[in-house]
Amino acid sequence: MSDLVAGADDAVAGRRRRPGPLVPMLRVTEREARIWTRYWQTSLLSGVLTPLMFLGAMGIGLGGLVDDARGPVDGVDYLAFVTPGILAATAMQAAAGNSLWPVMGGIKWEKQFHAAAATPISPGQVFGGYLLWGAARTALNATLFVAIAALLGGVPSPWGVAAVPAAVLGYVAFAAPITAYAALQDSDVTFPLIMRLAIVPMFLFSGTFFPVRQLPDWLEPLARVSPLWHAVELCRGATTGSLGALAALGHVAFLLVVIGLGCRWSVRAFHARLAG
Amino acid sequence: MSALPSRSDPSPLDDAGPGDEPLIHAKALTKKFGSYVAVDGVDFAVQRGEVFGFLGPNGAGKTTTMRMIACVSPITDGELRILGMDPRHHGPAIRARLGVVPQEDNLDTELTVWDNLVIYGRYFGLPSGVIRERAAELLAFAHLEDRRDSRVDPLSGGMKRRLTIARALINKPDLVLLDEPTTGLDPQARHLLWERLYRLKREGVTQVLTTHYMDEAEQLCDRLVIMDEGRIVAEGSPRELIERHSTREVLELRFALPDEQDAALPHLEGIGERVEPLAERVLVYADDGDAALAQVTDRGVRPHSALVRRGSLEDVFLRLTGRSLDE
Numbered sequence: 148m149s150d151l152v153a154g155a156d157d158a159v160a161g162r163r164r165r166p167g168p169l170v171p172m173l174r175v176t177e178r179e180a181r182i183w184t185r186y187w188q189t190s191l192l193s194g195v196l197t198p199l200m201f202l203g204a205m206g207i208g209l210g211g212l213v214d215d216a217r218g219p220v221d222g223v224d225y226l227a228f229v230t231p232g233i234l235a236a237t238a239m240q241a242a243a244g245n246s247l248w249p250v251m252g253g254i255k256w257e258k259q260f261h262a263a264a265a266t267p268i269s270p271g272q273v274f275g276g277y278l279l280w281g282a283a284r285t286a287l288n289a290t291l292f293v294a295i296a297a298l299l300g301g302v303p304s305p306w307g308v309a310a311v312p313a314a315v316l317g318y319v320a321f322a323a324p325i326t327a328y329a330a331l332q333d334s335d336v337t338f339p340l341i342m343r344l345a346i347v348p349m350f351l352f353s354g355t356f357f358p359v360r361q362l363p364d365w366l367e368p369l370a371r372v373s374p375l376w377h378a379v380e381l382c383r384g385a386t387t388g389s390l391g392a393l394a395a396l397g398h399v400a401f402l403l404v405v406i407g408l409g410c411r412w413s414v415r416a417f418h419a420r421l422a423g
Numbered sequence: 424m425s426a427l428p429s430r431s432d433p434s435p436l437d438d439a440g441p442g443d444e445p446l447i448h449a450k451a452l453t454k455k456f457g458s459y460v461a462v463d464g465v466d467f468a469v470q471r472g473e474v475f476g477f478l479g480p481n482g483a484g485k486t487t488t489m490r491m492i493a494c495v496s497p498i499t500d501g502e503l504r505i506l507g508m509d510p511r512h513h514g515p516a517i518r519a520r521l522g523v524v525p526q527e528d529n530l531d532t533e534l535t536v537w538d539n540l541v542i543y544g545r546y547f548g549l550p551s552g553v554i555r556e557r558a559a560e561l562l563a564f565a566h567l568e569d570r571r572d573s574r575v576d577p578l579s580g581g582m583k584r585r586l587t588i589a590r591a592l593i594n595k596p597d598l599v600l601l602d603e604p605t606t607g608l609d610p611q612a613r614h615l616l617w618e619r620l621y622r623l624k625r626e627g628v629t630q631v632l633t634t635h636y637m638d639e640a641e642q643l644c645d646r647l648v649i650m651d652e653g654r655i656v657a658e659g660s661p662r663e664l665i666e667r668h669s670t671r672e673v674l675e676l677r678f679a680l681p682d683e684q685d686a687a688l689p690h691l692e693g694i695g696e697r698v699e700p701l702a703e704r705v706l707v708y709a710d711d712g713d714a715a716l717a718q719v720t721d722r723g724v725r726p727h728s729a730l731v732r733r734g735s736l737e738d739v740f741l742r743l744t745g746r747s748l749d750e
Contacts, residue, residue, distance in 0.1 A: 181542060267519040
């Protein structure tokens with residue numbers, strides 16, 4: 148039977164090796180990259196400029212007051228404290244933005260994910276390729292952000308480069324489960340609610356702008372189970388060079404568990420939607 | 424100009440014998456969604472080079488059958504072999520050799536016509552050089568050369584459809600699946616599309632299409648099955664089906680008022696082979712429609728209008744399903 152397949156396409160036949168699951172996935176990533184090349188300037192501008200504005204307002208503007216009034220926060224000036232917070236929170240927001248409406252569009256509205264699933268690419272690979280693209284874009288945006296923040300004095304430790312993979316980890320930890328959720332919805336009515344009731348509170352209260360110990364006692368444990376808190380701690384540990392190996396490992400493990408569950412859920416959701 | 428996706432070049436395996444094996448073979452094929460039976464044990468086979476149709480009303484199970492053939496919907500029961508393979512185990516290998524034109528266009532509307540073809544070629548893992556060559560041929564095939572660099576969004580419905588078909592041919596498929604290819608198109612765009620599909624057929628591309636347009640099925644299909652409520656109720660070429668289930672001609676009588684129609688019916692008895700009263704008209708099945716009309720007039724029946732036309736698949740469908748008959 149495999150002979151039949153070999154004869155399928157003379158152009159492919161010559162270079163036929165059974166591709167692993169990664170190759171078809173990368174073709175979906177490639178599509179996203181091609182689309183991105185049409186608007187990369189705006190994408191970069193909003194992906195890097197927005198967090199830089201936060202950095203200017205909070206880190207430098209507000210930070211001046213904080214430093215004058217009470218001195219260092221967790222051993223660093225406020226700019227250095229808030230830089231990794233903004234980095235991780237931006238990655239989370241990008242994850243929500245990329246995983247709600249665009250996923251519904253690919254499955255229900257414009258259905259380009261169906262178009263991909265009609266080819267040798269499987270539904271799980273469609274998901275994986277899309278996720279990978281978001282991660283790659285986050286890596287790019289985070290690199291630029293960290294570099295500029297470092298010039299401004301927001302990254303005191305050379306470990307700061309590790310904040311980029313930490314931010315990417317945070318991105319995926321949000322993107323994977325949110326994608327699954329969005330894939331399974333029949334309409335986008337709940338999406339603004341998710342932004343307002345989950346993303347915004349996490350953005351504000353997960354150690355982004357102030358240490359979670361400032362929170363009321365009953366709220367603090369809640370903040371510690373938020374994936375964003377783990378991502379922020381990891382980024383902050385990198386940019387300030389202050390995180391112990393064990394703590395770092397703990398945060399990475401937490402995020403990896405969320406990613407694992409999220410991916411599993413998403414692969415199932417994509418199978419149900421694209422090949423049910 | 425053998426631009427297109429012809430699969431005329433025989434692979435060694437074709438010479439070896441199984442060239443006669445049907446491209447699609449379904450036996451007692453069944454699809455259930457919960458307790459709802461969408462496709463209820465259908466048998467059919469599609470041979471290489473033919474245009475095979477699924478004709479039926481909405482909800483007949485046509486699209487579900489197509490999705491099973493496209494390997495994007497697992498079968499619930501029965502047997503299905505596509506290109507000699509089992510979709511349960513060889514989905515990606517089968518899909519690599521299919522061209523799928525879905526009911527609703529799912530093009531990348533933000534991208535250009537050209538990029539749509541290129542990206543799809545990449546999905547099949549084709550090298551860039553091959554994609555460029557084929558995409559250029561396919562643009563010509565789809566009459567979209569001068570739209571190469573325009574975005575898809577502003578294209579007309581007919582153009583988008585042609586692009587979707589061109590896109591489905593980028594991998595030189597053995598089998599092209601078209602789900603309701605002309606639904607929603609104006610008559611001119613439909614005819615242009617039909618003409619493109621004829622050309623594919625001439626180049627030897629096997630096509631499977633679904634439609635609820637009787638004229639489309641008659642125009643395009645070598646062979647078709649009529650589906651109703653998940654079952655196949657008849658199978659054959661359009662001509663065979665019409666000969667078997669209809670008459671050569673059909674006389675359509677319309678009356679000004681429903682009462683007049685009711686009053687006329689007893690007088691029509693015995694004219695032609697069969698008289699079918701519908702809600703808005705009466706169909707008289709007769710090999711000679713004019714002679715039947717003469718009989719009608721002789722008996723003193725005065726319809727508001729009378730039309731003699733050839734028997735069609737519509738008549739076959741009415742006959743087989745009893746749908747829209749006033750009984």
